[in-house]
Amino acid sequence: MSLLDHTPTATPADAERLARDVFGLVGRASDLPSERDRNFRIDAEDGSTWVLKVSNSLEKRAVLEVQAEAAALAAAAGVPVQRSRPALTGEPIVEVDGHLIRLLEHLPGVLTADAPPSAALRRDLGRVLGLLATALEGYDHPEAHRDFHWDVARADVVVRDLRGVVTDPVRIALVDEVLARFDAVVSPALPGLRRAVVHGDANDHNVLVDAGDRTRPDERFVHVCGLLDFGDLVHSVVVAEAAVAAAYVVMQSGDPVGAVCDLVAGFHSENPLTEAELDVLWTLVLARLSLSGVHAAAQSAQRPDDPYLVVSEGPAWRALESLLAINLRHALYRLRDACGFDPHPSAAAVREHLASTPAAPLLGRPWAEVPLFALDLSVGSDLFAAQDVGAGPERFDVLIRRDVDGDPDAVAVGGYAEARLLYTTPEFATAEDPAAERRTVHLGTDLWTYAGTALHAPRAGRVVHVHDNDAPLDYGPMVVLEHATDDGVPFWSLYGHLAVETLSHLREGDAVAVGDVIGWIGSPPRNGDWAPHVHCQVILDLLDLGVDYPGVAVPSQASTFLGLSPDPALLLGLPGSVAAPARRDVRDTLADRRRLLAPNLSVSYADPLRITRGIGAYLFDDLGRSYLDSVNNVAHVGHAHPHVVRAGQRQMAVLNTNTRYLHEEVLRYAERLTATLPDPLSVCFFVNSGSEANDLALRLIRASTGAQDIVCIEHGYHGHTQALIDVSPYKHAGPGGRGAPPWVHVAAMPDPFRGAYRGYDPSVGTAYADDVARCVRAADGRGLAGMIVESMIGCGGQVVLPDGYLAAAAGHVRAAGGLVIADEVQVGFGRVGPAFWGFATQGLVPDVVTIGKPAGDGHPLAAVVTTPEIASAFANGMEYFNTFGGNPVSAAIGNAVLDVIEDERLPENAERLGRRILAGAIELSVEHQLIGDARGLGLYLGIELVRDRATLEPADTEAAYVIERMRQLGVLVSTDGPFHNVLKIKPPLVWTDPDVDRLLTTLERVLREPTLAR
């Protein structure tokens, strides 16, 4: 008779009675699922919640006692487990009618089966199980030593016993494969593994995760807050604890091994796993899945009519099928890497062998006689301008010889562990999803020299592959040799991009003596369509991939693959002068920055980006991971626009001086710039930053009016000089600010969404302008120099001004003798659309315009443009000189930016794409209550997130979460606004329709995440 036949029959009414009479707890009972016991949730009158467990009548008291002891040890170590409440008699376990009864604390949280999977949660689960393993070290109890049918260390015995119940031949084959692997991998290792009492059942219905609350989305579903059910407790191998949990996380991501690595790294951080344990771990995961499969099959066989049982069998079998397709050794190497071991156990032996034995020179001549130079093809290599990244072979060959004056005899060497943007074909993508990683990290060393150069085996070996990999950018004709260390440890060397003649020169199985010719360097297009070179790679395990062994890896697996492919410099005996520079850890860069730069410079994102290249609308980090740029309005016409770059480079090569000499370029720029502005704005001052422009603008209006007082707008920002902090409430009224000085009068922010007056109607504009009138009156008697105002308010939260506001406000200012500065530092130059300037959308002609960020596409170029009258009032005898302002290089760049704006019709593009983004955001707001408002002009947009559309409670933590997640999905957005709840979108104007689609689909994907649900 099985345990299931002794399942108690208690009802909720019985449970209520037992809770009251035995434990003194009055409350309502409801059923909880259990395979062999009866469990009830008790909601007590005092508000507490408990679980009443009525055990199967075959359950022994000693078994429950060992569970209680283990749980107590776990709790003491900080593992979140259920505490038990003693009965009125004081005993923790009470027998009633032949059943043992316990009352356990009901833990809050959701089952991990119902929680969104994430790497953070998997790591935390691993950590908690590691804690548990440490807590149970040294604990023992005779009852834990049992032949238990879920013990993965005995899976071979149990699965062999039950194999007969599996009827599907495909499933039988899966079971047999697992048994064969178990026999080969686990059985011989078992005697050497750590053993202890384990919980043994951290499945996704036994682990609770903290659901948190919607105001802290980053903290939701990432902290394990309950480990339930010690019923499967058994004395087994320690690694079983991790393996069982791994069997439930393995199918959570498209990268099953990666998912297990997350868990195992967490476990290892608390309870270091041994290499022997890691050797068996993956097979134990398969063993656990087989146990699930055969147990489910056995149940189905007993109850063939229960459709639920049939359906529930499916996932384990499917998981087994896909996991068996994964190379076991590859999984092992990644697990080792995740725990900080050398990914390949014999890496050190091979490195030592290579270092201690001489190599024959690959190119036939000793390296000392070869004119070698180190070649940098990394993401940040300055050999390539944006337009050259996908250059064809001929141009490529010219580019890479720049630093050797084009010398064709010079041999370029490099590339080991280098992340490159050269791999542009679909074969280097891992999925169609643009957020998915591409393969960028190069695993070999390249030598770039003449096609036809003979290659000599650096080491003796045997040919295992001669093959033509003829896909574009693939190896082309390639050779793989097998070698061995003196102790017989095998390793391989791969040579790619060879000449077709190589294919008939060697045969698989041929022995190769050191120095033998193994092939010749090929030429494009037959060599994979590369400039002539040989790709040379060491491989410690071919992973059964043969000729398809990768030469480039995705960043997330680069450390494993680099571990499997040590530096070929050792194989080839290359001199240290061409050694690849080691990649610096991002954390080191961050630490240096903290040490060397001002501490109040902020850095974006919890996991800061080390951006190394920009091309158009995209930024790339040093590992070649790409990010769609939705925030950098400074790169107005796109990152590294070739026309702008060329203009700057050319002028820099000719002359850079200052405005004390005559120069045509700056005049041409002034002419073109003023042509975009309405009369009488016709006199330019060139400066280097928005701050400098605004600072000068304040001097201009003060010189012109003879007055001091300034009206500015709440939450406005105009720059970092002291004078500008004084007129920037965003700064002087914010953290560290000292408030407004007496000469500054702050008018209410005209916020049509959450301000005192709402909407864009002209009456709203007039109402807010009345507050400017109040400020003007406040300056009465002191004299008013004027007003400084952003044409759209950026730091205030991407606020579009209500209709007529600026014109009405300017009316009040001018009536009091003041002048108006329009700060176009953020929004000018066509960002708002064909109106070109923000003030133009408000029916205002300002007295002074300040221009900054976008003018130089990233080059520090800024300007002030004003009327001849104001300019002459400023010319009061004191010379105006600006060392860098208006220099020929800046002027050339400014002209080039204007060329691109015109040639590529960027204002029109901004208007059209901006409308699309707004329409998309409004459509999303129908389903997603979090979107309170979507607003903006052209490509200067804000999406304001609120917790409640009635109260407009700002959803700041949610906004922070959204931008972090979007960054993880490859889209850079930032937040702004006084409450940090406005998603700020102000991309380079060269965005295209697919960029808009990507922004919207990524935003939607994040908004749909359970972390943002109520």
Ligand SMILES: Cc1ncc(COP(=O)(O)O)c(C=O)c1O
């Ligand atoms: C509206 C506005 N004005 C002026 C500035 C100051 O420009 P810069 O940082 O170039 O000095 C900024 C900078 O963010 C700005 O947003």
